[in-house]
Amino acid sequence: MDMNFVTNLLLASVRMATPLIFISLAELYSQRAGLTNIGLEGLATIGSLAGFMVSLLTGSPMLGVLAGLLAGILVNMIFAYATISLCAEQIVYGMAINIFAPALAAFVYRVYFGSGSELVQVKLMNTLSSSVGITPSNFFARLLLDQTFMVYLAYALVVFTAIYFNRTKSGLNYKAVGEYPKAAATLGIDVIRTKYLASIICGALAGMGGAYLTTCYTTTYVDGNVAGRGFIALAAVIFGRWSAGGVLLACLFFGFCDALQIRLQVMSFGLPYQFFQMIPYVATVLVLALIGMKKAGPKSCGKPYRREER
């Protein structure tokens, strides 16, 4: 195990954490407005397909990301209308999105591409270094320059979110909706509008996270390519104690653990591969034990808001 191993491991962690950051931020915005949306897997899946198809049709990965964003918003409006306007159970509708959206994605894929077995591949988004024509040689140059626009956007969003929720009046109002919507309403905050706004942001970010997979990471779309990231993102929000910085650290931690198990599997050390595959899960249990399970999330999460209710 040398310096090369460590640097490549860290670079892999960043690669693997990026889609998680988008999807986790999506959940953070949703929960901060009192909406527990477990449908992230479905939203990311539809975003992944939309990103792939638009990228293929237009040759522009950026338009693909935009399509993923719009697809995520569109699908999440089902969740928003059902849970905000109809006051339906959030967990049930989140689960429904998780079943509905991947099935819809598979259906659209088959309708468009037919039942052919040809592997369709798209061109990925350029990294900053390739766009400006330089070849970064050392670790820091690769870390900072050998990334796509989406990676910079993910980290910029983390900074923006941290400032927005903690340093702006609008952000504090937004959080108030997630904590005690009736009190927020008495202060003149439009709770319903805030919740719909949260759903739009959630759909957009989760869709972008999915689109990242097919416009920046892999050249193909395969059913199931989101591979549980929607559920990991849910854990990351709890891990991160509902703060942008915490969510970032949680995503980097999950990305690091997954990258580590892959690299240790390759190095083998004569141990069964299952030993390495359990690393992310063991690490999760250990960290949860260390940071404790104390509830720190928004108080109105999961509860429907009825304006007339006393």
Place this chain on the structure above:
Amino acid sequence: MKRIVSLALALMMTVSLTACAGAAAPAAAPAAAPAESAPAASEAPAAPEAESKDYKVAMICDSSISDGGWGAACYNAMVDAAAANGWETAYSDMIDQSAYYDTIVSYCDLGYDLIYAPGNQYTDAVLQAAEEYPEIAFALLNGGANTPEKAVNGNVTSLLPDANQIGWIAGAMAGLMTESGTIAFIGGMELDTTKAKYQGYAEAAAYVAEKAGKSAKTLDIVYSNSFSASDKGIEFAKAMIDQGADVFFGDASAVDSGARQAIDEANAAAGSVKIYDIAQPADILGQNECIITSQVTDNSSLVGLSMQAVMDGTFGGEVIYGTLQNGALSAGKISDLVPAEVQAQYQEYLEQMINDTFMK
């Protein structure tokens, strides 16, 4: 009003799910399966027999049929065999392990004549369904040699390409082409056939390299635990390249596609193609720059034999082997990246494998 909208939303989701079931929701798969039918009976080539019965085959698969690898090759094998024999086809792909049995029996209930399950992992589900549906034939690609004996109704046939020979075909090329002396193999699930392929790959590469006056060490097998996580393929390949691997082979469907993407990126960064991949089980030379050849398994001939047996009423209780000797296994086209003398040497080794003199 809200109730009406709620009902409309629920109905919309239900209808969508039903429509999608053929591709992604195995429990309801057969509802949509006929829509996936390859040539309709009227469009299909004339059946080789005079009977008016329309035969139908259904494939279940836990990977995607458009994965550019295993799923695609198995699906094409069914379609080709069906076209040759005048059968209708249906499939359900991307099904979870928990839905293997339910999907199979759904097709059984719809009156399909042959259930085609391409993978050792379906053995338990197939045996259970075969016991409950004695009149239906089950073809298990990569099934165990003793699986047909376990079927109480004698209606299961194992189609068994020789996994060790598959490994040899790829390993001989890897041993000849490696310059670093390190080669790699990526597995999807820990299956007996995957382990046998790895074994054959490693031993053939070591043998051939030694004959060429060099060495070929195969990195330990790794498993992605998925056939669809192409991102895992990327990360595995990058990690293996860091360990010096310069020839890759795999048995992991879309994960292999991800590995090829990483290899192409590494070659592009180096400015020349020095890291190679050997594809399987279809000949896909040209799909990626790094592919130097493919190990080809003619699954269609094996599936075709099963169809013929069903039509003849002789199906069941046997193992149909696929080997280099009977032509079911072969090497695909070879890239220009492989020097002419290496190609000639490779052909010699293939001849030895056919003549059963390889490594003897």
